Amino acid sequence: MARSVYVAGLGPSVGKGTVALGIVEALSRQVASVAVFRPMISGGNPDPLLSVLHERYPGPNPADAYGVTLAEASALVADGRWEELIGRIVERYREVERHASAVVIIGSDFTDNPGEGQDELPREFAFNARLANEFGSVVVPVVSGEGRSRDSLAAAVRSAYHSLVDLGTTVVAVIANRVPAAALGGEPEGLPVPFWALPEVPAIAAPTVGEVAAALDADVIAGSAGSLERDVLDYVVGAGQVPTVLGALTDGALLITAGDRADLLVAASAAHAAGNVTLAGLVLTLGEPADERALRVIERLNTGLAMLVTKTDSYHTIAAADRITAQLSTPRKIDAALGIFEENVDTAELSRLLDVARSSRVTPLMFENDLIEKARTDRRHLVLPEGTEERILRASETLLRRGVADLTLLGDPEEINRRAREIGVDIAGARLVDPATSEWRQDFATRYAEIRKHRGVTLDLAYDVVTDVNYFGTLMVAGGLADGMVSGATHTTAATIRPAFEIIKTVPGLTVASSVFFMLLADRVLVYGDCAVNPDPDAEQLADIALSSAQTAAAFGIEPRVALLSYSTGSSGAGADVDKVAAATALVRQRRPDLPVEGPIQYDAAIDPAVAAAKLPGSAVAGKATVFVFPDLNTGNNTYKAVQRSANAVAVGPVMQGLRRPVNDLSRGATVKDIVNTVAITAIQAGAK
Structure with missing residues (x-):
């Protein structure tokens, strides 16, 4: 039977979604599949929250993941x-449970959905307790901290615990959400289970511009899809003169004004473009679009803001907007919610309380989520040279919100901030450094000239070279100003890696730096090396690649069983290529007698137990290898791409190894998710160093 946890909200709009999301994320690092179930949904199917969670954590179809x-x-x-x-409800739940390793149930919340017949429904509290008992679930009640003092919150927490226990449920922890700063701190007396408090975070509780547009039935006449994801932290009605309205604008404000107030629209857009204020968007009332001449001016300002047109007047528009309840509807909100949950909840203790044994299978989702958790728990400082690139900025917001790493972005700070405003991301926690004007430039030039003087590099030449963002970032890493670097979204591999070879160099004792890909298959994670750097390594270099790959695997929780691949298994074949692999295997065994290693071995014998039993019986590696070392770049690069495409595997990498400090290269086609994963990997490598 699947383990299950019931998230029960005590009252309306307590933020059960944030707590459920945090619990699902924690469980996704432990088990192969986590399902989400709602006993009751209010209206349309699929339920919006179920759809969002399903997109992030694939499981049962949202259309089937509810009771009634x-x-x-x-x-x-x-x-x-x-x-x-x-x-x-129980019947529908059992069907979902049969297809998952663990289930998170998001309890009903009748008071969020007033409507005909609701008064006849049983009290929410007893209803949720009964269902938790029927499901065999442990319970995590969520208490609202909104507007409470510390004493009031403590009393509410104790009441929630004892009331649920009196109804026969097993409560493992209590979480308070949206707690004001004054009420944070301290444990409620007499509570026999852990208690965690999540502070009030406007970015989570605020609706997005898109949610406002939907609620107002407004037409979107300007702005990209990204502009609709901006958080609306405040509403400002533009009814006064320009100076008055400009003075009232705040970061995250949605300006609501009549369409004929071109003066306000142009002035507010200019204030946003100039960086005086960062707006959420613009709403024009009474169904009246702005003057075409004003719209052309606003378009030239390139604000990136959405402009909505609604048929109601300003009074009714603001009244309707105030009634909007925010949802966890965008990746940015999910990142913010997960960040606040993981910062304030001991997820390791929570996992222990939920008594979920770690799965022997490692799925891609488990691996990726584990990367984030490992990086977050040993937070490092990374430098990202491509600070004005949109994907880097979006990834930076995710990394900062999740607490994965501290960041330095390189580039002109004014330009970086302008780009961030345009696309509506928050990078307030990042350090921005311009190599051309940095106080470190002279020192870096002196260091680089010394390192490369044997190549004829003068101080004057070095002073120019270090303004290159990749050289500057690498020198930050070499000098201890950052723990690692990730680049390559807009630069070639050579431009990213060359400075590392010149400045950081390889680990003493290794003849070569190399790379691996983490191959995320449906039920396991394999390590492939070297598929990106060394064209034709000799036996000693191949041994170094094998040892580095084994060390990388171990650093990421993969037990290294190393297969040095060839077209021959054991002594079945002969030739120079086979001899090279045999010599490399002997070197690995000599240097690491504790490491399970086999070679030469064919790929099928390395991965398939049945083939291994026939070709190499009794081997500790054959049939169960986790680290695959290819004899040359041609074989490795083609094999990883063939597996990636034919097996629908996710290839994470290339991950550089063998350097004294971590520097990793991105594909120029890297997605935001790829960048986040690579930064997490680099941070973990930095911690291992």
Whole structure:
């Protein structure tokens, strides 16, 4: 039977979604599949929260991951068919449970959904307790801290715990959400289970511009899809003169004004473009678009803001906007919610309380989420040279919100901030450094000239070279001003890696730096090396690649069992290529007698137990290898791409290894997710060093 945890909200709008998201994320690092289930949904199917969670954590179809609708429940209770209602929900739950290693149940919240027949429904508290018992779930109640003092919050937490225990449930922890700063700190007395408090975070509680547009039934006449993801932290009605309205604008404000107020629209857009304020967007009321001449001026300002047109007047528009309840509807909100959860909840203790044994299978989702957690728990400082690139900025926001790493972005700070405003991301926690004007430039030039004087590099030449962002970033890493570097979104591999070879150099004792790909298959993670750097390594270099790859695997929780690949298994074949692999295998065994290694060995014998039993019986590696070392770049590069495409595997890398400090290269086609993963990997490498 799957383990399950029931997230029960005590009252309306307590933020159960944030808590459920945090628990699902924690479980996703432990088990192969996590399902999310809602006993009751309020309206349309699929439920928005289920859809968002399903997109991030693939599981049962959201259309099947609920018990009943509110209307169905109301009809059953009105007819006195209470037990039938419970039976239907339990039956639907059991179907979801059968297909998952663990289930997170997001309890009902009737008071969020007022409507006909609701007064006849049973009290929410007892209803959720009954379902938790029927499911065999442990319970994590969520208490609202909104507007509470510390004493009031402590009393509410104790009441929630004892009330649920009195109803026969097993409560493993209590979480308070949206807690004001004044009420944070301290443990409620007399509470026998862990308690965690999540502070109030406007970015999570605020609706997005897109949610406002949907609620107002507004037409979007300007702005990209990204502009609709901006958080709306405040509403400002533009009814006064320009100086008055400009003085009222705040970061994250949505300006609501009549379409004929071209003066306000141009002035607010200019203030945003100049960096005086960072707006969420613009709303034009009464169905009246702005003057074409004003729109052309605003377009030239390139603000990146969405402009909405609604048919209602300003009063009714602001009244409707105030009633909007924010959802975890965008990746940015999910990152913010996960960041606040992981910062304030001991996820290791929570996993222990939920008593979920770690799966022997390692799925791609488990591996990727584990990367984030490892990096977060040993936070490092990384430098990203391509500070004005949109993907880097979006990844930086994710990394900062999740607490994965501290960051330095290189480039003109004014330009970086302008680009961040245009695309609506928050990089406030990053350090911005311009190599051309940095106080470190002279020192870096002196160091680089000394390192490369044997190549004829003068101080004057070095002073120019170090303004290159990759050289500057590498010198930051070499000088201890950053723990690692990630580049390559807009630079070639050579431009990214060459400075590392010149300045950082390889680990003493290694003849060569190399790379690996983490190959995320459906049920396991394999390590392939070297598929990106060394064209034709000799036996000693191949041995170094094998040893570095084994060390990399171990650093990321993969037990290294190393297969040095060839077209021959054991002594079945002969030739120079086979002899090279045999010599490399002997060197690895000599240098690491504790390391399980086999070679020469064919790929099928290394990965398939049945083939291994026939070709190399009794081997500690054959049939269960985790680290695959290819004899040359041609073989390795083609094999990883063939597996990636034919097996629908995710290839994470290349991850550089063998350097004294970590520097990693991105593909120029890297996605934001790729960048986040690579930064996490680099941070973990820095910690291992």
